[in-house]
Amino acid sequence: MHESQYKMNLIKVGLKIAYYRKLQGMTQEELAEACDLSAGYISQLEGPNCYFCPSLKTLFVIAEVLSVPAYKFLDIDD
Numbered sequence: 001m002h003e004s005q006y007k008m009n010l011i012k013v014g015l016k017i018a019y020y021r022k023l024q025g026m027t028q029e030e031l032a033e034a035c036d037l038s039a040g041y042i043s044q045l046e047g048p049n050c051y052f053c054p055s056l057k058t059l060f061v062i063a064e065v066l067s068v069p070a071y072k073f074l075d076i077d078d
Contacts, residue, residue: 007051012076015060018046020066020073034065 022043023033028046032039037058044052054062056070063070 009076010051010053011048013054013073014046014050014052015048016076017042017062017066017075020068021046021078024066026066031062035061037061 021028026034028042029039031037032042035042035058044050045054059073060070063073
């Protein structure tokens, strides 16, 4: 995979987190608190210009809080 594709995939993961967070009517701060993370960390994950790679543990925690199967964040083809 080319570096540019890798970065684009990370951006898509972050945008999906933001999408599902907003569907739940949560702010970044609320999601961060529920996941025991900082609001800055959530902001980095969701930032459209950030290439921030969360751990699988973090993705699983976010998925649980948002009541979304974790694979939805990684299904980048839809």
